[in-house]
Amino acid sequence: MTDTIGTPILEAAAAKGAHDQHMVLNMGPQHPSMHGVLRLVVEIDGEIVMRLYPEIGYLHTGIEKTCEAKFYQQVVPLTDRLDYLSPMANNLCYCLAVERLLALEIPEKAQWLRVLLAELTRLNSHLIWLGTHAMDIGALTVFLYTFREREEILRIFEGLSGQRMMTSYFRIGGLSLEPPIDFFDRVQGFIRTFPEKIDEYSNLLTGNPIFRNRLKDVGYLSAADAIALGVTGPNMRGSGVDFDLRRDMPYSSYEKFQFQVPTSKVGDCWARYEIRLIEMRESVKIIQQALDGMPQGPIKADAPKIVLPDREKMKTQMESLIHHFKIVTEGFAVPQGEVYQGIESPRGQMGYYVVSDGTAKPYRVHFRNPSFATLQALETMCKGRMLADVVAVVGSIDIVLGEIDR
């Protein structure tokens, strides 16, 4: 039980060297640059940030608790709602974790399609980041351009799964449906023109003196701080730590793809901006490789007691009908054990920890989401800087409150 109620920054003595004019300012929860419902309690001296305290939990819906009452497959739609800007990455991470518990072999085509979709999701997520980040800084135009491209990705997702955002397309043991006939052509058409679009954003922003001045030398994070504070993904690589789970601890046949992992030693908002732009180009390369080398074969594992049968078989074969009925009504039992599966989501290292007690419902599911840890570094990045820089920093670390509050 806590003895104190309220925000500690309001109760604690003012920061060292404080003058009388220190002020405590609430940014959020309803603030246009807070990317959701994040509340920052900021202690300022004039316009200089002395201390900063993120207050979270406004979106807490107890997803981890809800998971414990669902069958394994029913958890997949819940994972969409964590990081709602990159649903496929969440699906992938969860499915990989459960598949490892089941020791299930996934067909190659499904693995490659998963990689392709994970990278499309990365583009999708980075496009939103770029648009909103530029908008926070005051460059409104870019937002319209990035959302034009994002729209095409969402249409591809819609053709694939019937949903634009909460796709729930992944299944334990593979994917839910064969992709539609025009899927590969559409993706090819999209990535053929996409590198030019990145040039277009770059033309709008990279040479823009306002954008440059707002980001350069702002929000500095050293490599040691990034590791100490648990920062991952593009933010960590922007500080010079060269680590990417896709390359260093590959999953879902990422080891078969060639791509570069951009890093920068500078560690400011500008470095993070540049790294994400390069990451988008690398994602395009991965998608191209996936399209070129897409293997043939099934998209579901051969495990009739775990994977739902095809609709056609279910209607014509007795055995498939029985399996279908069993899976839908009772779920499938997962062997006892615990698995921690990490993937590189668009925001950094995502990890799902799934504990099974041998029944059809997960005993415990825990989500390690990158934004949650990244938020801890916010004070380090903003301390001693201008209040207006907080907006630039919050934009540049690319957080999503859905996965922070869960």
Place this chain on the structure above:
Amino acid sequence: MAEAKTFIGKAAVLESLPDHPAIKAMLFWHPSALTDAKFDRGEMTLTIAADQIREAAATVQAAGYNFFEDVTAVDWFPSSPRFQLSYHIVSHSLKERIRLRVLVDGAEPSVESITAVWPSANFYEREVFDLFGIHFAGHPNLRRIMMPDDWQGHPLRKDYPVEGYR
């Protein structure tokens, strides 16, 4: 998958994986702090005595496991010891992950905070404190993080209902 090998129990793991850097460091530091070990599905799990976790974390950090990823708890209610804490730590150089496991009793559960070793554990320990009610001694700011400050109970405990009123 190349994860077929499974070793359960401290003796089996020590015999088959004597060169594992985390185990080597742990044995060099304090052999009795390592109470159990498991290698399952490609993941190394080291069970640490509850009062040794901070030093154990510092030991594996020195052994090259430099990046703290996650800590969470599992409630094994009604069995005893009730809580299991799982620390997941990644090594950037070895490209490998280990899990440190601590078992805590249900009555007034408390362990030492590892925020002195990895400041990034701050939010994670607050989350475990909030949702499981496990106290972390030495934590700089142990307050609820998800639930409101005046909330009663700890939602992720197994005796806390999933739906309906309490």
